[in-house]
Amino acid sequence: MNRPDRTVAGLDVHKDSLFLCVINDSGKIFESKYGVLTPDLDRMACDMQHYGVSELAMESTSIYWMPIWRVLEEMFDQKLVNPYFIKQLPGRKTDVKDAEWIATCVYKELIRGSYVPELIIQELRQYDRRIFDLNKEIAHKQVKQDACLQRCNIRISNYVPTIDSKSYKGVVQLLSQGITAPEELIQCIHGRTINKHGRATLLAALTEVVTEVDSDIIRMLMIEINMLQTHKAECQEKMTSLCSLHYPKQLSQLQTIPGVKERTATSIIAEVGVDLKMFATAAALVSWCGLRPRNEESAGKIKGRKITHGNKYLRKTLIECAWAASRTQGSFLNKFSYTQVTVRKKNKLKVQVAIARKILVAVWHMFTKDQEYIDILKIGS
Numbered sequence: 166m167n168r169p170d171r172t173v174a175g176l177d178v179h180k181d182s183l184f185l186c187v188i189n190d191s192g193k194i195f196e197s198k199y200g201v202l203t204p205d206l207d208r209m210a211c212d213m214q215h216y217g218v219s220e221l222a223m224e225s226t227s228i229y230w231m232p233i234w235r236v237l238e239e240m241f242d243q244k245l246v247n248p249y250f251i252k253q254l255p256g257r258k259t260d261v262k263d264a265e266w267i268a269t270c271v272y273k274e275l276i277r278g279s280y281v282p283e284l285i286i287q288e289l290r291q292y293d294r295r296i297f298d299l300n301k302e303i304a305h306k307q308v309k310q311d312a313c314l315q316r317c318n319i320r321i322s323n324y325v326p327t328i329d330s331k332s333y334k335g336v337v338q339l340l341s342q343g344i345t346a347p348e349e350l351i352q353c354i355h356g357r358t359i360n361k362h363g364r365a366t367l368l369a370a371l372t373e374v375v376t377e378v379d380s381d382i383i384r385m386l387m388i389e390i391n392m393l394q395t396h397k398a399e400c401q402e403k404m405t406s407l408c409s410l411h412y413p414k415q416l417s418q419l420q421t422i423p424g425v426k427e428r429t430a431t432s433i434i435a436e437v438g439v440d441l442k443m444f445a446t447a448a449a450l451v452s453w454c455g456l457r458p459r460n461e462e463s464a465g466k467i468k469g470r471k472i473t474h475g476n477k478y479l480r481k482t483l484i485e486c487a488w489a490a491s492r493t494q495g496s497f498l499n500k501f502s503y504t505q506v507t508v509r510k511k512n513k514l515k516v517q518v519a520i521a522r523k524i525l526v527a528v529w530h531m532f533t534k535d536q537e538y539i540d541i542l543k544i545g546s
Contacts, residue, residue: 175268244278424490
């Protein structure tokens with residue numbers, strides 16, 4: 166069977182350079198090194214069009230493939246390949262050889278492309294991952310703020326539920342304004358906390374040794390935390406707006422799953438997308454996320470069932486949903502959690518991973534079959 170003539174290209178992408186190799190039926194016909202500035206990429210695109218390239222694959226360090234992908238997206242059929250699945254040629258390793266090997270692999274159809282979603286999903290991902298970064302920064306600033314209060318011998322964090330609680334924030338607000346009298350600070354504490362620990366105990370915890378420097382640092386940290394929370398709210402507002410504009414149906418469908426609300430629904434759309442044709446089965450999507458147990462078996466002995474690596478952002482979101490779903494009364498996921506933990510004595514944390522996997526399987530079926538979530542406990546009721 167004669168294969169039609171094809172001209173393909175391989176790209177090896179680095180931070181400040183990239184290597185191109187073009188091959189066809191007769192073998193290698195062109196190779197060159199380019200810079201990564203936009204004029205360099207335009208020149209490379211012209212060279213590939215001159216040689217009739219119809220398909221290309223690229224291997225990249227870090228995120229340096231993204232601008233190249235954007236420039237070439239409308240001109241060529243592209244594949245982003247995982248370096249782990251490309252075996253290098255034996256002998257001396259050079260970047261030109263890498264590009265030639267990538268081109269050879271794509272010409273012989275030995276590799277498949279990684280999942281690169283459409284532009285809107287990529288934009289949503291940037292907002293979503295910025296929120297994850299902001300959450301880390303907020304937590305870090307809150308810990309530093311509490312350390313400053315502890316240094317002043319203000320032990321209020323020992324008695325309030327969290328350092329993100331309303332009572333704690335009220336005390337910090339007054340301290341940043343230079344108000345240090347315990348009788349005034351205790352007015353910010355919730356009545357339930359006062360009843361639980363006693364007014365005298367909390368007054369003692371609020372009796373401090375605060376200097377002007379401490380007050381300034383507390384105020385600076387409070388301003389930083391408020392700024393980060395404002396940015397977080399802005400990112401979420403942008404995500405909700407984009408999802409409501411482009412994917413209103415999927416946004417609504419996801420919120421029918423127990424434990425999934427607006428924030429987590431937008432995060433799932435940002436990480437998975439809505440077109441799941443890249444994932445032939447629900448198991449493929451679960452594996453891509455990293456929620457399936459790895460296969461470590463030898464001589465009939467199972468050595469481990471630890472979950473695999475995958476999309477850590479999606480996995481974190483689904484685990485959060487799993488905790489909420491396991492507490493949603495009257496749902497199948499709540500009953501499943503109770504049965505596994507209480508009856509079968511399974512580890513609670515591992516059960517949450519199983520619930521997260523079930524949620525992701527449900528997402529695959531909902532997006533693929535265009536339907537809302539169906540709770541099996543409510544069928545026929």
